[in-house]
Amino acid sequence: MTPLLFIEMTAVVVSALYGILLAARKGMDVMGVFTVAFAVAFGGGTLRDLFLDRNPLFWIGNPHYPVIVFVISLLSGLILGHLRRIRPLLPLPDALGMALFTLTGTAYAADAGTSAFVAVMLGVITGTFGGVLGDLLCNELPSLFIPSPLNATCAFTGAWLYLGLLKIDVPERYALVAGILLIVAFRLAAIRWNWTLPAVREVTGKGPRP
Amino acid sequence: MTPLLFIEMTAVVVSALYGILLAARKGMDVMGVFTVAFAVAFGGGTLRDLFLDRNPLFWIGNPHYPVIVFVISLLSGLILGHLRRIRPLLPLPDALGMALFTLTGTAYAADAGTSAFVAVMLGVITGTFGGVLGDLLCNELPSLFIPSPLNATCAFTGAWLYLGLLKIDVPERYALVAGILLIVAFRLAAIRWNWTLPAVREVTGKGPRP
C-alpha cells in the first residue's frame, strides 16, 4: 500500500467517524448515520466530480470505500463510546486527509483545464465541503462558514503553494509533499491556538462602544 | 398502459401529494409547493442520474410528469382538504412506487457496471431520497434519518433480493415482482406495527439507570 493510499483510506475512515459524531448528536438511526458519514467522507469529492463532469464518481470507482463506511456506521453504537475518548487523536489524520483531498482535487481540476483560481476552489471544495454537506443534512448552519479554527483557509493556502511549485517546474511529488506539509501544519496550529477568521460585520470607522 | 407504467405514474402523483402536505405545513405558496412536490417526486431519480451521468434526466425525458406535478400543485388548495381524508389510502401506492423506483434504480446502476453494494445504494437513493430533499427544502431534519417506520431498510432488503435472484439466473421480471412484493409487504408491516431502527447512542455496557 502506497503512503498516499494509506492517507486516503485513513481520511475516509476519520471522516466517517466525524459524521457519526455529527449524526449521533441529532438522535439519528443507522440510516441517518450512514448517510451523514457518507456525505462527510465523499461529499466534497462528489461535488468536484459533478462540477468537472468526471466519471465514474470517486466512490463508484472505489466501491470498497462505501462498504467500509457502511460497516463503520453499523458499528457506530459500539464505536461512539471509544470515539469520544480517542477524539483528541483525530485532528492529525483528518488534516492529512483534508490536505490530500484538497491537492488531488486541485490537480484534477487543473488537468481538466480550469483556471488556477477555479482549480484551487475545486480543491478546497474537495477537501472541506463534505463537512458542509454533513451539517446541511443535520439541519445545522455549516461550521465551515462561521468563525472556528481555520480549515478552508489552510486548504486554500496549500493549494496555491502546490500550483505555484508546479508552475516553477518543481516535480509533482515534491509539490504534493510541500502542499500537504503546509496544510497540515497550518491546520494543526489553527486548532492549537484557535486561529479564526473574524465574522463579517460592517466596518463603521468608529471605535467599539465601551 | 403496462402495469409498471401505471405504478410509476401513480407513484409520481402520490409523491407529489406528500410534497404538498409537507409544503403546506410551512405556509408555502404555489411556487414552494411545486418545488417541494417536484423534489419529493423526482429528487431521488435526479440524484441517481447525476451520480451515474445518465442523460437525459428522468423528468426531462418524460416531460409530461413535471406538467402533472405542476397541475397538482396549482390545485393544491382544493386537494388539501380531501387529501387529509384520503391520506390513510396513500401508503400502499406510495410503497409500490418506492419499490419500483428502488429496483429500477438498482438495475440502472448495475447495468452501468457499479458494484452490487453501490447498485443497492443507488436504488435506495432513487426510492427514498426524494423525501430527504423535500425535508431539506422545508428546512427540516430529514425524517428518513431519524427513528420512524422502516423505509430505506425495506428498499435496501428488496434491492438485495432482486440482485440475488438475478445472480442465480431468475428471469428479470420475476426478480422484479419478488423484490416489489418484499419491499411493499415489509414497508406496510413497518407502518402497521411501527417498526423502527433505534437511535444511535453510545453502548456503555452498563444497564439503564432506573
Added chain:
Amino acid sequence: MTPLLFIEMTAVVVSALYGILLAARKGMDVMGVFTVAFAVAFGGGTLRDLFLDRNPLFWIGNPHYPVIVFVISLLSGLILGHLRRIRPLLPLPDALGMALFTLTGTAYAADAGTSAFVAVMLGVITGTFGGVLGDLLCNELPSLFIPSPLNATCAFTGAWLYLGLLKIDVPERYALVAGILLIVAFRLAAIRWNWTLPAVREVTGKGPRP
C-alpha cells in the same frame, strides 16, 4: 462590451451583494460569505448545467466571475456599511439579471431539445434558484417558496412570452428584449405594490370564522 454582457456582469455583482447581506446576518466569516455569495450568483446556472449535462459549467468557462465574487467577499466588511444605504438601488439591476439568466436558461434548455414546459422550468431555476441555495446554506426556509413579492412567477411568465414569440417566428433578439422587459416590469411592480401569491391552505368551502 455588449449590452447583454454588461447586464450579465452587473447581475453577478448584485447577486454577490445579496449573498453578502444574507451571510452577514448569520455572523459568517469570509469563507461563508464567499460561499453564499457564490451560490446566489452561480447556483441557478450550475443546477441548469448539471441537469442538462452542459460542460464546462458557466463559472468554470468564465473564470473571471469567481474571482470577482471572491474580491467582493474579501471586501465585504467595507462594502456592508454602504450596501445597506445603496440597497434601494439594487432591485433594478437584480431584476435585469434575473430576466437575462431566466431567458438564457430557457434558450439553452430548448436548444438541448427539452419540452417547452421543462425549458421554462429550467429558465426559472437559472434565474431564481441561486437565492434558494443561498438560503439553504444559511439554514433558512427559502424565501422564494413563501409569500413574498412575486419573483419566480415573473420569470415564468417572461419565459413563456419568449418561447411564444420564437414560436411565431419573431427574431430571437426581439423575443429576448420583450421577455426581459416583461420580467423586469412585472418584478418591479410586484415589489412596488407587494404582489404575492397566497399561502396554500385548505379550501374549505366555508366562509372565514368571524
